[in-house]
Amino acid sequence: MSPWSAARAALRVYAAGAAVILAQLLRRLLGGFAEPVCARQPGRVAIVTGGTEGIGLATCRRLALLGMRVIIAGNDVTKGHQAERSLRAETGNPEVEFSYCDLASMRSIREFVLKFKERNLPVHVLVNNAGVMMVPERQETADGFEQHFGVNYLGHFLLTLLLLDTLERSGRPGAHARVVSVSSATHYVGELALDDLQSRNGYSPHAAYAQSKLALVLFTYHLQALLDARGSPVSALVADPGVVDTALYRHVFWGTRLVQKLLGRWLFKTPDEGARTSVFAALAPELEGAGGRYLYGVREARSLALTYDRQLQRALWAQSCRLARVRDPATDSIPE
């Protein structure tokens, strides 16, 4: 990627963020962010990746308050156990637990799933929430994938496919299991470099983040098409939380961090406000059986036109199966 393309990607990402911030400010002035209305969920099970802090932790809190068994899947053991303890105490729900899962390692993801499956528990909700943003220098995961692509997208791709049989057994007509993938408005300015998904030909932290979030949308729509073809009682949805005051911004331009520090309480959503979209996607009764949607706040929105391109969805899906060395559920084989 040329320096010019990298600068253009950065400008586009900051412009997308600024547009969301303005819309949020307006919404706050007009009365705030709507609450999803969801029934209690006793006996139901959720897995939330990156549930140790930020939006993920707030999502776990809301799900635990509704009586779900919540599995916090994360790569930080100390924060994981802290989150487990504090959520149990805050919500009075003893069925909150931490389980180690490093999305930057295919082996760790496989071990997490194996351990989970040994318990014969159902999964009614999988929230693919964990993420990294704008890692300044190009870094690779344990398996040699660019960090944003590997953690934000491919790790979740593998996790979802490995849990798909359990999700399919856990859902039923009228009460679909749900896969919620947390994307972002930056997907609107993202580009998918199918010939260079790992950013080997030049690295831009902004382009790499936006690409990973775009990939999650393409993945969700293809997954839904596959689920529809199989008649599976599982829905796949995208949640866009807005601009939220979390530690995700640790690597952004210092000016943005200053705005976050000084004006965050007005311009940014709180983690709990950000989590409402994930919880809406995971549980709202009005979304029953209505997968393949992009949700912003508690409403459906259109994603980037490119995300509806079936051919692009298929091409990314096939490459992802190859890279993650996982069987395509449609053909039960790893594509060539």
Ligand SMILES: NC(=O)c1ccc[n+]([C@@H]2O[C@H](COP(=O)([O-])OP(=O)(O)OC[C@H]3O[C@@H](n4cnc5c(N)ncnc54)[C@H](O)[C@@H]3O)[C@@H](O)[C@H]2O)c1
């Ligand atoms: N904060 C925002 O404004 C915003 C906007 C749009 C989308 N999002 C998305 O929301 C999601 C949550 O972000 P956040 O704002 O709460 O950020 P955060 O930094 O507070 O939380 C990110 C979580 O991901 C986990 N994580 C990171 N690397 C991991 C790995 N290798 N394995 C397992 N877990 C890992 C972290 O431990 C943490 O729990 C991300 O996918 C992010 O892209 C956030």
